Amino acid sequence: MIPAPADYQRLLEQVLGDIEPEIGRGRVADHIPALSSVDPHQFAMAVADIDGSVTGVGACTEPFSIQSVSKVFALALVVASDGARIWSRVGREPSGNPYNSLVQLERELGIPRNPFINAGAIVTTDRLLSLTEDARGAALDFLQTESGNPGVDFDPVVAGSEVEHGARNAALGYFMASHGNMENPVSRVLEHYFWQCSIRASCQDLALAGLTLARHGARADGSRLLTGNDAKRINAIMLTCGTYDAAGEFAYRVGLPGKSGVGGGILAIVPGRCAVAVWSPGLDSRGNSVAGVAALDRFTTLTGWSVF
Numbered sequence: 023m024i025p026a027p028a029d030y031q032r033l034l035e036q037v038l039g040d041i042e043p044e045i046g047r048g049r050v051a052d053h054i055p056a057l058s059s060v061d062p063h064q065f066a067m068a069v070a071d072i073d074g075s076v077t078g079v080g081a082c083t084e085p086f087s088i089q090s091v092s093k094v095f096a097l098a099l100v101v102a103s104d105g106a107r108i109w110s111r112v113g114r115e116p117s118g119n120p121y122n123s124l125v126q127l128e129r130e131l132g133i134p135r136n137p138f139i140n141a142g143a144i145v146t147t148d149r150l151l152s153l154t155e156d157a158r159g160a161a162l163d164f165l166q167t168e169s170g171n172p173g174v175d176f177d178p179v180v181a182g183s184e185v186e187h188g189a190r191n192a193a194l195g196y197f198m199a200s201h202g203n204m205e206n207p208v209s210r211v212l213e214h215y216f217w218q219c220s221i222r223a224s225c226q227d228l229a230l231a232g233l234t235l236a237r238h239g240a241r242a243d244g245s246r247l248l249t250g251n252d253a254k255r256i257n258a259i260m261l262t263c264g265t266y267d268a269a270g271e272f273a274y275r276v277g278l279p280g281k282s283g284v285g286g287g288i289l290a291i292v293p294g295r296c297a298v299a300v301w302s303p304g305l306d307s308r309g310n311s312v313a314g315v316a317a318l319d320r321f322t323t324l325t326g327w328s329v330f
């Protein structure tokens with residue numbers, strides 16, 4: 023079944039009905055105390071078609087902490103203005119390790135496996151800071167512009183909580199600095215990284231912002247952020263690395279480029295067709311939303327819209 027955009031509402035209602043028992047399963051992230059008080063029984067899903075129309079179910083206009091989903095936008099902005107240079111500082115291979123793991127980074131001499139684990143995103147944020155002097159502001163501006171929603175904003179309580187409980191990320195940053203893989207002072211880079219993770223946006227906002235990757239690099243106003251090749255490459259990295267050490271399972275079940283965050287959000291891209299955002303705070307042991315993965319699994323099963 024290939025639904026016309028007009029049928030998105032029915033499709034999403036069917037997905038929601040089918041996966042309802044999964045909502046509330048899993049554990050809310052607790053390594054960032056400000057996230058641990060979120061009600062796990064929430065769910066939202068939105069599809070933005072490449073024609074710019076958005077359809078949603080559940081709490082699809084409710085903002086939540088996008089966390090690591092922000093890593094996609096930071097990478098896109100760096101690649102857009104700096105081309106391939108970032109790839110001398112970060113790899114493009116799945117890590118097969120938890121998103122905040124230190125062990126691989128030591129063995130691989132301070133070069134993170136990919137830009138979608140924490141160490142790799144700290145490198146990307148470092149570069150974005152050098153390029154813009156305001157990495158967190160650049161990420162926020164992109165999200166506000168593409169979603170058309172000036173209400174997308176930082177969450178100072180979450181950002182403060184991340185700074186206060188950021189020892190693990192600080193360890194990653196200082197370790198990379200010891201290998202010469204940091205351009206700016208680590209404390210400044212971490213500050214931007216934490217604030218970028220704290221951005222609050224809804225499924226509707228995220229799906230609209232993700233459209234740049236579904237439109238092969240074109241922004242909402244028709245201007246080009248990325249070349250078609252670079253958009254393809256970022257989608258490829260999302261597919262292979264966007265859900266950490268569960269990327270194989272995500273490709274098996276969903277079959278789309280996807281990026282998750284510990285706030286329970288996942289952004290998935292159907293190249294040439296649409297961007298799909300889903301949110302439910304209960305996480306599996308790898309840090310991916312249980313109901314979110316189930317909903318995307320159902321979405322691609324019902325539509326046949328996987329990349330495979």
Ligand code: GLN
Pocket residue numbers: 088089090091121122140184191216219282283284285309
């Ligand atoms: N801000 C979170 C952290 O650094 C992001 C992790 C995530 O969403 N996977 O731990």
